Amino acid sequence: MPRLWGQEASGNCYKVKLLASHLGVPLEWVRIDVTKGESRTPEFLAMSPAGQVPLLRGDDGSFLAESGAILWYLGQGTTFVPPDKLAAARMLQWMFFEQYRVEPNIATSRYWIHLLNAPERFAAQIAAKRDPGLAALAVMESHLAHADGFPGGALSLADIALYGYVHCAPEGGFALDGFPRIRAWIARVAGTPGHIGMHEPLRAPARYLEAVAR
Amino acid sequence: MPRLWGQEASGNCYKVKLLASHLGVPLEWVRIDVTKGESRTPEFLAMSPAGQVPLLRGDDGSFLAESGAILWYLGQGTTFVPPDKLAAARMLQWMFFEQYRVEPNIATSRYWIHLLNAPERFAAQIAAKRDPGLAALAVMESHLAHADGFPGGALSLADIALYGYVHCAPEGGFALDGFPRIRAWIARVAGTPGHIGMHEPLRAPARYLEAVAR
Numbered sequence: 001m002p003r004l005w006g007q008e009a010s011g012n013c014y015k016v017k018l019l020a021s022h023l024g025v026p027l028e029w030v031r032i033d034v035t036k037g038e039s040r041t042p043e044f045l046a047m048s049p050a051g052q053v054p055l056l057r058g059d060d061g062s063f064l065a066e067s068g069a070i071l072w073y074l075g076q077g078t079t080f081v082p083p084d085k086l087a088a089a090r091m092l093q094w095m096f097f098e099q100y101r102v103e104p105n106i107a108t109s110r111y112w113i114h115l116l117n118a119p120e121r122f123a124a125q126i127a128a129k130r131d132p133g134l135a136a137l138a139v140m141e142s143h144l145a146h147a148d149g150f151p152g153g154a155l156s157l158a159d160i161a162l163y164g165y166v167h168c169a170p171e172g173g174f175a176l177d178g179f180p181r182i183r184a185w186i187a188r189v190a191g192t193p194g195h196i197g198m199h200e201p202l203r204a205p206a207r208y209l210e211a212v213a214r
Numbered sequence: 215m216p217r218l219w220g221q222e223a224s225g226n227c228y229k230v231k232l233l234a235s236h237l238g239v240p241l242e243w244v245r246i247d248v249t250k251g252e253s254r255t256p257e258f259l260a261m262s263p264a265g266q267v268p269l270l271r272g273d274d275g276s277f278l279a280e281s282g283a284i285l286w287y288l289g290q291g292t293t294f295v296p297p298d299k300l301a302a303a304r305m306l307q308w309m310f311f312e313q314y315r316v317e318p319n320i321a322t323s324r325y326w327i328h329l330l331n332a333p334e335r336f337a338a339q340i341a342a343k344r345d346p347g348l349a350a351l352a353v354m355e356s357h358l359a360h361a362d363g364f365p366g367g368a369l370s371l372a373d374i375a376l377y378g379y380v381h382c383a384p385e386g387g388f389a390l391d392g393f394p395r396i397r398a399w400i401a402r403v404a405g406t407p408g409h410i411g412m413h414e415p416l417r418a419p420a421r422y423l424e425a426v427a428r
Contacts, residue, residue: 050315050353064303066310073303089278089287096280100313101264139264 003028004070005044005055009115010034011107011164012067013054014198019071019160022194023078027202035115067164068095071157080157087151094150094158097139098165105133107165110172119173126173137169137179144181148188155192163189168198217242218284219258219269223329224248225321225378226281227268228412233285233374236408237292241416249329281378282309285371294371301365308364308372311353312379319347321379324386333387340387351383351393358395362402369406377403382412 004020004027006013020027032038032053039051048055048065056064056073064070075081082088109129112122119126140162143150150158167186169176176183189195196203218234218241220227234241246252246267253265262269262279270278270287278284289295296302323343326336333340354376357364364372381400383390390397403409410417 049356050311050350058300060300062300064300064307066307066314068310069303069307072306073300076299085290086272086274086276086278086287088290089283092286093278093280093283096282096310096313097264099310100280100318104314104318136264142263 001026001028002059003030003057005030005032005048005057006053007032007034008199010053011110011168011198012103015067015160015164016054016056016070016074017202018163018196019074019080019157021196021202022080022155022160022192023074024194025074029202068099068157068161071095071161075157079154080160082151082153082156087153090151091156091158095161097136098158098161101132101136101139102162102165105129105136106169106172106174108172109133109174110165110168113173114168114171130173133169133172133174137166137174137176137182140166140185141179141181144185149185155189159185159189215240215242216273217244217271219244219246219262219267219271221246221248221267222413224267225324225382225412226317229281229374229378230268230270230284230288231416232377232410233288233294233371235410235416236294236369236374236406237288238408239288243416282313282371282375285309285375289371293368294374296365296367296370301367304365305370305372309375311350312372312375315346315350315353316376316379319343319350320383320386320388322386323347323388324379324382327387328382328385344387347383347386347388351380351388351390351396354380354399355393355395358399363399369403373399373403 002025004016006016006029008031017027017029034053038044039048039053045051047057047063050065052065054067054070056070058064064073082091109126112126113119150156150162163186166182167190216239218230220230220243222245231241231243246258248267252258253262253267259265261271261277264279266279268281268284270284272278278287296305323340326340327333364370364376377400380396381404
């Protein structure tokens with residue numbers, strides 16, 4: 001069974017759990033606490049040179065890091081990757097957007113405010129993330145004026161990737177009141193059969209073999 | 215012919231030109247100057263909501279942003295994407311690593327120092343990027359102890375993506391003297407037939423149809 005080193009409160013780790021839930025992929029979840037330095041031990045760095053979670057170990061014993069790459073590995077050949085070449089590239093466009101525009105602003109603010117509970121200590125850093133974080137949300141809101149998701153159509157890896165941190169953006173100080181289309185999209189993702197919440201445990205697998213056989 | 219809006223001195227744009235040169239993809243290059251706000255005009259934002267270059271317009275008139283997604287779009291089905299599922303995911307791992315660890319540190323420092331020529335004005339920001347930039351280079355150097363590239367083997371989209379900014383890291387204040395394996399890898403990439411330099415114009419296409427037919 002593939003093993004995943006992850007932290008429950010991390011949106012990057014949650015993305016993998018959420019996709020695994022949709023696909024019914026069996027995953028052995030190994031809990032790791034980044035805030036206690038557990039991703040910086042020599043043992044962990046030997047598996048993940050950049051000290052990153054999530055980290056996947058496949059059945060062949062090799063490791064894969066970066067949430068986007070893990071999503072791709074688990075999701076290719078399923079309905080979560082559009083079969084059309086351009087649509088698949090557009091999905092990747094949103095996944096790179098998420099890691100470059102959403103995560104570094106919204107997830108880091110949430111880390112300082114919600115996980116470390118130290119908004120005063122990181123006030124300057126949080127302030128610097130505000131405008132680029134809002135700009136990323138505005139780009140998403142604008143896209144949703146003419147699409148029901150990212151890129152739109154069947155739920156894709158990019159929907160999963162963006163949901164990871166956008167659904168909990170308020171925990172990073174980014175209220176979503178001014179983004180009604182994003183809120184509707186969040187409700188759509190959360191209402192899709194197979195969905196689980198960030199703090200729910202992964203349920204027993206069921207549909208994985210069916211999904212990979214498609 | 216696909217049209218690419220790009221800035222010559224941008225490593226993100228160079229990546230696309232470099233892959234196009236290898237594959238012999240015909241590209242109409244439309245020069246745009248980000249430092250003069252040309253990616254922030256209403257006309258440009260209508261094509262690229264996040265105001266990003268490179269921006270590709272395909273023959274069907276639709277747009278694709280994010281260098282990694284454009285590389286994927288042009289490169290899939292060629293030798294630049296490993297056919298093995300895990301190897302392809304590992305290639306994407308390095309492409310996400312590049313956008314999360316290399317670009318935000320090394321490219322932004324280079325932007326302030328080399329393109330804006332304003333190292334004093336951005337001294338605090340440049341200082342903040344130093345340690346994470348060096349850490350990213352250290353991860354690459356460590357990987358190259360047991361591989362000849364990213365992920366290793368045939369030149370991949372990740373080699374192209376990482377080359378974009380790492381080959382000119384010294385322009386961002388990141389000397390590569392302490393990274394002999396990275397320097398050897400740079401020489402390997404630059405010595406591959408089809409390579410062109412950052413400031414060389416794209417030559418006439420030749421091998422594209424051959425490549426996509428593989």
